[in-house]
Amino acid sequence: MGAYLVRRLLLALPTMAIVYTMAFLLVHATPGGPWDNAEKPLAPQVIENIRLKFHLNEPLWSQYLLYLRDALHGSLGPSYVNTSRDVSEIIGDFFPVSLQLGTVAMLFAIALGIPLGTLAAVYRNTPVDYAAMGMVVMGISLPNYVLATILVTVLAVLLHWLPTGGWGGVMDIRVIIPAVAIGFRPATTLARFLRASLLDVLGQDYIRTARAKGLSGRGVVIRHALRNALVPIATVSGILVADVITGSFFVETITRVPGIGRYFVTATTGRDYPVLLALALLFGVVIVTMNILVDLTYAVLDPQVRYG
Amino acid sequence: MSDERIRFPWGSYYERGLITRRQFVKLSALIGGAATAGAILAEQQPAAAALAPPAKQVLRYPDFEPLHFDPATMESRPEILAGMALFDPLITFDDAGRVVPLAAKSWEVSKDELTYTFHLRPGMQWSDGHPVTAADYEYAWKRVADPETASDYASAFYPIKGALDFNKGTTKNRDTVAVHAADALTLRVTLAEPAAYFLRLVSTWNYMPVPRWQIEKHGKKWVDAGNHVGNGMFTLQKWEHDREMVIVANPRYWGAKPTLQRVVFTLTDDPFRTSLPAFENNELDVTDQIQPGDIDRVKKDSVLGKQIQKYRWSGTAMMFCDTTNTNSPLSKVKVRQALYLAADHTRLANEALRGIYDPAQTITPPGTIGYLEAAPLSGGVDRARQLLAEAGYPDGKGFPEVKVAWPKLVTYDLAAQALQQMWRDTLKITITLQRMDRKEFNAAFNSWAKQPYDAYIERWGSDYEDPANWANILFDSDQDFFHTRWRNAQFDSLIRKGAGEADPAKRKQMYEAAEKILSTELPAIPLYHLGVIVAVKPWVQGFRLPPAAAAWHGTFGRVKILDH
Numbered sequence: 019m020g021a022y023l024v025r026r027l028l029l030a031l032p033t034m035a036i037v038y039t040m041a042f043l044l045v046h047a048t049p050g051g052p053w054d055n056a057e058k059p060l061a062p063q064v065i066e067n068i069r070l071k072f073h074l075n076e077p078l079w080s081q082y083l084l085y086l087r088d089a090l091h092g093s094l095g096p097s098y099v100n101t102s103r104d105v106s107e108i109i110g111d112f113f114p115v116s117l118q119l120g121t122v123a124m125l126f127a128i129a130l131g132i133p134l135g136t137l138a139a140v141y142r143n144t145p146v147d148y149a150a151m152g153m154v155v156m157g158i159s160l161p162n163y164v165l166a167t168i169l170v171t172v173l174a175v176l177l178h179w180l181p182t183g184g185w186g187g188v189m190d191i192r193v194i195i196p197a198v199a200i201g202f203r204p205a206t207t208l209a210r211f212l213r214a215s216l217l218d219v220l221g222q223d224y225i226r227t228a229r230a231k232g233l234s235g236r237g238v239v240i241r242h243a244l245r246n247a248l249v250p251i252a253t254v255s256g257i258l259v260a261d262v263i264t265g266s267f268f269v270e271t272i273t274r275v276p277g278i279g280r281y282f283v284t285a286t287t288g289r290d291y292p293v294l295l296a297l298a299l300l301f302g303v304v305i306v307t308m309n310i311l312v313d314l315t316y317a318v319l320d321p322q323v324r325y326g
Numbered sequence: 327m328s329d330e331r332i333r334f335p336w337g338s339y340y341e342r343g344l345i346t347r348r349q350f351v352k353l354s355a356l357i358g359g360a361a362t363a364g365a366i367l368a369e370q371q372p373a374a375a376a377l378a379p380p381a382k383q384v385l386r387y388p389d390f391e392p393l394h395f396d397p398a399t400m401e402s403r404p405e406i407l408a409g410m411a412l413f414d415p416l417i418t419f420d421d422a423g424r425v426v427p428l429a430a431k432s433w434e435v436s437k438d439e440l441t442y443t444f445h446l447r448p449g450m451q452w453s454d455g456h457p458v459t460a461a462d463y464e465y466a467w468k469r470v471a472d473p474e475t476a477s478d479y480a481s482a483f484y485p486i487k488g489a490l491d492f493n494k495g496t497t498k499n500r501d502t503v504a505v506h507a508a509d510a511l512t513l514r515v516t517l518a519e520p521a522a523y524f525l526r527l528v529s530t531w532n533y534m535p536v537p538r539w540q541i542e543k544h545g546k547k548w549v550d551a552g553n554h555v556g557n558g559m560f561t562l563q564k565w566e567h568d569r570e571m572v573i574v575a576n577p578r579y580w581g582a583k584p585t586l587q588r589v590v591f592t593l594t595d596d597p598f599r600t601s602l603p604a605f606e607n608n609e610l611d612v613t614d615q616i617q618p619g620d621i622d623r624v625k626k627d628s629v630l631g632k633q634i635q636k637y638r639w640s641g642t643a644m645m646f647c648d649t650t651n652t653n654s655p656l657s658k659v660k661v662r663q664a665l666y667l668a669a670d671h672t673r674l675a676n677e678a679l680r681g682i683y684d685p686a687q688t689i690t691p692p693g694t695i696g697y698l699e700a701a702p703l704s705g706g707v708d709r710a711r712q713l714l715a716e717a718g719y720p721d722g723k724g725f726p727e728v729k730v731a732w733p734k735l736v737t738y739d740l741a742a743q744a745l746q747q748m749w750r751d752t753l754k755i756t757i758t759l760q761r762m763d764r765k766e767f768n769a770a771f772n773s774w775a776k777q778p779y780d781a782y783i784e785r786w787g788s789d790y791e792d793p794a795n796w797a798n799i800l801f802d803s804d805q806d807f808f809h810t811r812w813r814n815a816q817f818d819s820l821i822r823k824g825a826g827e828a829d830p831a832k833r834k835q836m837y838e839a840a841e842k843i844l845s846t847e848l849p850a851i852p853l854y855h856l857g858v859i860v861a862v863k864p865w866v867q868g869f870r871l872p873p874a875a876a877a878w879h880g881t882f883g884r885v886k887i888l889d890h
Contacts, residue, residue, distance in 0.1 A: 048765075049765070049766045049769045049770075050763075050764075050765030050766050050767075050768050050769035051765075051769070063473075063480070063493055063494045063495075064476070064477070064478060064480050064481060064493075067473040067474075067476040067480075067493075068476045068478075071474075071476045096546075099393070100393045100394065101393075101399070101546070102393070102394040102396065102546045102547070102549050103394075103567075111567055111568075112567075112568065170603055171603065174603060174607045175603050175606050175607055178607060181604075181607065181609055182600070182603045182604040182607045182609060183594075183600060183604065184569070184570075184592070184609075185569055271594065271595055271596045271599075271600065272596075272599075272600060273600075274569075274592065274594040274600055274604075276566070276567065276568035276569045276593075280568075280595050284595055287763070287764060287765065288765070289765050
């Protein structure tokens with residue numbers, strides 16, 4: 019197990035190197051730079067001073083190495099858009115918020131998705147199944163920003179039950195709207211996968227055997243079927259979690275959550291190179307970590323899987 | 327001086343006696359006379375309705391996340407609006423264009439109009455108790471000009487002798503910049519050449535002082551809440567990034583204490599869209615700019631409809647043409663005039679843009695010297711068709727396809743589509759539209775000569791209401807800021823003389839003559855003058871935003887919260 023983990027972590031290094039290189043090239047290939055301002059005139063000398071300060075006059079390969087060297091020393095540099103803030107500070111301030119919101123959203127997704135998928139499978143081809151799958155279709159076709167807008171309009175503006183937005187941590191009621199908006203789609207994805215995999219498991223011989231031995235319907239489903247049916251769910255969850263905890267630009271913006279998701283977009287529109295690179299690396303780290311965690315979960319869920 | 331005939335939306339407050347501004351000591355002229363005044367900007371009569379108790383004197387205001395409150399490098403609304411409450415420049419300007427003393431109680435200008443001597447008020451303190459001295463201003467001004475600071479606004483200091491050379495790195499000696507604290511309360515500045523607009527520059531945020539000891543102690547972290555020190559009416563109390571920021575009344579402020587005790591800024595990256603629902607749910611006291619898509623609903627709403635306020639913003643949106651590219655029909659004056667006359671400015675502003683902006687017949691906006699009440703060109707659609715025929719395209723025949731680009735913005739989208747249709751209907755010509763991502767547009771703009779477009783739509787909003795912030799930087803052929811490559815010797819000569827002209831009447835004459843040339847030759851076709859519509863809760867009294875950012879100094883000082 020330990021040796022397996024070390025091997026996986028070592029393998030992550032070339033992955034991250036590729037992520038960094040691709041991100042660096044893409045960032046610099048996008049038209050327009052951080053100081054391409056058309057609204058206010060920048061005197062040529064002013065632009066020159068800025069370029070010197072941020073090493074933008076040096077050749078690309080040199081900038082590539084400079085950033086890499088600083089990043090390995092733990093310094094992600096200052097933001098170009100807001101030079102009084104360091105990129106590590108931005109990530110330190112805002113990533114935890116997205117992480118917290120994502121966790122709540124994921125808990126909501128599991129709390130809704132697992133029962134939904136289970137019910138749909140157990141009561142296959144009954145109105146319960148149709149209702150559950152109707153929700154799934156809605157979850158897949160309804161973008162989370164539309165859902166967030168609907169929730170804000172109904173729950174806050176019309177009914178005055180909840181504030182329209184803001185952030186006060188996971189125990190604050192303001193977490194409800196963004197968490198539901200972000201978590202709804204993963205919930206329906208989980209439900210859909212779980213239904214399919216549970217139907218498959220429920221048709222297996224050992225389930226029939228269990229039933230024949232006189233076990234109750236509920237016991238069979240929960241104790242024997244569900245555990246095996248969760249293996250493919252773990253695979254999907256890894257991607258869903260990575261997606262959810264890195265934040266959603268639209269939902270964070272609509273509900274005024276100070277998360278990292280919005281920086282994916284604002285840094286792109288602002289051509290904030292250091293922030294963009296840091297975010298690409300962060301996203302890479304999260305995906306790699308989730309993949310390793312998912313692989314480790316297999317060992318817990320499926321006794322046939324062993325790592326050595 | 328700004329045009330007195332303009333009616334400001336807050337004029338009714340004066341008429342109803344809700345605001346009476348203490349009569350400022352008359353300043354004989356902008357330049358030349360020694361001015362002494364004891365006026366206090368924020369002083370107002372008590373309001374008619376009962377005021378809320380001090381604990382409830384809180385304004386909840388939406389905004390973007392500001393960059394930081396460092397006067398040297400702040401540049402957009404969120405920084406300037408709160409920043410001008412945190413620092414005092416030496417002077418500011420009122421709505422009628424008169425100078426109002428702030429940290430400087432008086433000043434003199436030498437006979438040759440080159441040397442300005444400012445006398446600071448004695449006894450002023452920074453929010454941490456340090457005395458405010460002339461040296462603080464000297465340090466701050468040289469710091470903006472310092473190439474190390476890499477300020478976008480360094481060029482705002484180029485009129486000062488030596489600033490350009492220091493900023494260019496020609497000399498490393500910061501003392502070659504001709505700003506000098508003669509003693510603790512006297513600041514002397516020498517200009518490279520006479521600049522009639524210099525006091526306007528001094529009223530802008532970049533000319534505000536900075537606390538040297540904090541900068542030297544904390545480096546770039548001096549702008550964080552806790553380290554930030556100012557000399558303004560308010561101080562920075564709390565700043566949770568992208569969430570909430572609080573400024574509170576500064577007990578050490580030299581002037582009248584504001585009634586409002588706190589401003590709580592709700593920070594988000596899209597206040598335009600998120601502030602209206604929050605306002606309706608009573609989480610905010612003021613909205614941000616209401617967007618064209620929301621305007622119809624807001625106007626019809628029985629509650630919101632009564633809470634909206636419209637402000638003029640000093641600026642104009644225009645369609646800029648490349649005047650020298652002979653492959654483009656827009657290089658012909660008559661074609662540009664035809665397009666201008668065939669555009670129904672009233673319909674454009676009132677229908678396409680839902681009345682959030684005002685029709686613009688001329689380029690310089692109202693309130694800035696050079697603004698013309700009546701456009702030099704007239705004749706409407708008939709004259710437009712005639713001009714197009716004279717240019718060689720009778721009835722639009724043979725008119726090549728014209729490509730117009732613009733950076734993504736809802737109001738530009740609406741304006742461009744409306745113009746496309748107007749010109750197709752009246753002149754029978756086809757315009758191709760190209761919307762671009764903002765940075766992509768900026769990159770194209772910065773290499774405009776190589777771009778395949780005939781024209782683009784963009785706007786300019788003034789930092790301060792003076793033609794030095796208009797004609798001289800935008801249309802002077804040496805600057806050619808908008809890449810129209812338009813050159814008119816008479817225009818250039820008028821505005822260059824106007825920039826240094828000390829006699830206000832002569833200055834006005836020169837700029838109006840220049841504007842006539844500009845609005846006749848139309849290197850840029852004016853589309854609309856800028857404005858903003860916001861909604862304000864009925865218990866908020868005295869809130870308004872002056873038309874140019876340099877005048878935002880007293881914005882929060884004027885606000886009073888009524889019992890509610």
